[in-house]
Amino acid sequence: MKILLTNDDGIYAEGLCALYEILSLDHEIYVVAPESERSAVGHAITINQPLRVTKIKRGNFFWGYAINGTPADCVKLAIYELVGPVDLVVSGINKGANVGINLLYSGTVSAATEAKMLGYSSISVSIDAYENVDYYFAAYFTSIFINYIFKLPLNSPFCLNINIPHMNPHKIKGIKYVKQSTAKLKEFFDKRLDLHGKIYYWQGAKEHTEIDPETDVIALKEGYITITPIQFDLTNYSLLNILKQVKDKLFINF
Numbered sequence: 001m002k003i004l005l006t007n008d009d010g011i012y013a014e015g016l017c018a019l020y021e022i023l024s025l026d027h028e029i030y031v032v033a034p035e036s037e038r039s040a041v042g043h044a045i046t047i048n049q050p051l052r053v054t055k056i057k058r059g060n061f062f063w064g065y066a067i068n069g070t071p072a073d074c075v076k077l078a079i080y081e082l083v084g085p086v087d088l089v090v091s092g093i094n095k096g097a098n099v100g101i102n103l104l105y106s107g108t109v110s111a112a113t114e115a116k117m118l119g120y121s122s123i124s125v126s127i128d129a130y131e132n133v134d135y136y137f138a139a140y141f142t143s144i145f146i147n148y149i150f151k152l153p154l155n156s157p158f159c160l161n162i163n164i165p166h167m168n169p170h171k172i173k174g175i176k177y178v179k180q181s182t183a184k185l186k187e188f189f190d191k192r193l194d195l196h197g198k199i200y201y202w203q204g205a206k207e208h209t210e211i212d213p214e215t216d217v218i219a220l221k222e223g224y225i226t227i228t229p230i231q232f233d234l235t236n237y238s239l240l241n242i243l244k245q246v247k248d249k250l251f252i253n254f
Contacts, residue, residue: 001087001146002028004115006074007094008107010037011056011066015093015127018135022143023090030086031056031064032078034071034107043110044070051077071111079118088146089115092125093138097163099216100181100208103230109161113232116159123149123159128220129166138164141225161228163220176224181217183210 003023007016011033023029035054046069054066065082067074075089091111098106108124115122123146127138141164149160161180165172186209190202210217216226 002085003030003146004075004078004083004086004089005029005031005064006033006071006078006089006091006111008034008038008041008071008091008111009095010034011064013037013095014133015095015125015135015138018139019090019093019125019142022136022139023146026143026147030078030083032067032074032082033064034074035066035068038070038107040105041070041107041110042105043072043114044107045072045076046070053077053082071107072114075111075114075118079115079120086120089120089122090125090142090146091115091122092162093135093142094124094126095133096126096130097128097220098124098126098161099163099220099226100183100210101185103161103180109230112159112161113230116157117232119157121154121157121159123162125162125164127164127166133166137169159230161216161226161230163216163226165220165223165225167223171223172225173223174225175227176219177227177229178214178216178219180228180230181208181210181212181215183208183212183215183217185209 005016005019007013016033020029051073052068056063056066067077091108094108098109103109108126112122112124125138125142127133185205186207187205192200194200208217212218216228219226
C-alpha cells in the first residue's frame with residue numbers, strides 16, 4: 001500500500017521513525033511531518049503565513065518532507081502537492097495517550113481526521129507513556145492491524161484512534177473497541193512568578209473523571225489496546241431533533 005506518515009511530535013520523533021522502519025518493510029511509505037513539535041494544536045491550519053517545505057535526509061537517503069506548519073497542514077500539503085493520493089494515512093506514534101476529550105486538542109488525532117475529511121482512510125496511534133518509551137511493539141501492532149483492517153467491512157473512508165498501554169506486550173489484556181470518553185479532566189493552573197516578578201500560569205491536568213469501563217480512558221488504564229472509530233461531525237442530533245419539533249412554537253416567523 002501507499003501510506004502517508006505524519007505526526008505532531010515532529011519529523012525527527014522516535015515514534016515516527018519506528019513506524020517508518022516497520023511499515024516500510026511491506027509498504028510504500030511517504031513522510032510529511034512538522035519540522036518541530038506541534039503538540040496540542042488541535043485541527044489548526046496555517047493561513048497567515050506561507051508554508052515552507054524542507055527535504056530531510058537520514059544519512060545519504062531521502063527521509064521525508066518537513067513542514068513549518070501544523071499536522072493538518074502536513075496532510076493537506078502532502079495530498080494536494082507533495083505525495084498525491086494514498087491508500088492510508090497513519091499519524092503517530094504519539095508520546096502520551098490520546099483519549100477522552102484530549103482528542104479535541106491533539107494534533108496527532110487531527111491529522112487523521114483531516115485525512116478523512118479529504119476522503120482518505122486514516123489511523124492515529126498513541127502510546128500511554130512519556131518517559132523511557134518503547135515504540136517498537138506499538139509499531140509492530142500497527143503494521144499487523146493495517147493488514148487486518150482492510151479485510152473488514154468498514155465504510156470508507158474510516159478514521160480509527162488507537163491507544164496502546166506502555167507495558168510488557170505479554171501483559172496486555174487484549175483489544176477493546178470502545179467509545180471516546182467525554183468526561184471532564186481534573187484541570188488546574190499553577191500560578192507562578194517570573195524573574196521580573198510578573199505572574200504567569202502553567203496549565204495542567206491531573207486525571208480523567210471517567211468511570212465507564214466501555215470508554216477509551218478506562219479500557220486503556222486497565223491494560224487494553226483501545227480502538228475508537230472517530231468522526232468530525234459535531235452535530236448534536238438528539239438536540240437537533242428537539243429543535244425541529246419545537247420550531248413551530250417560536251414567536252418569530254419567516
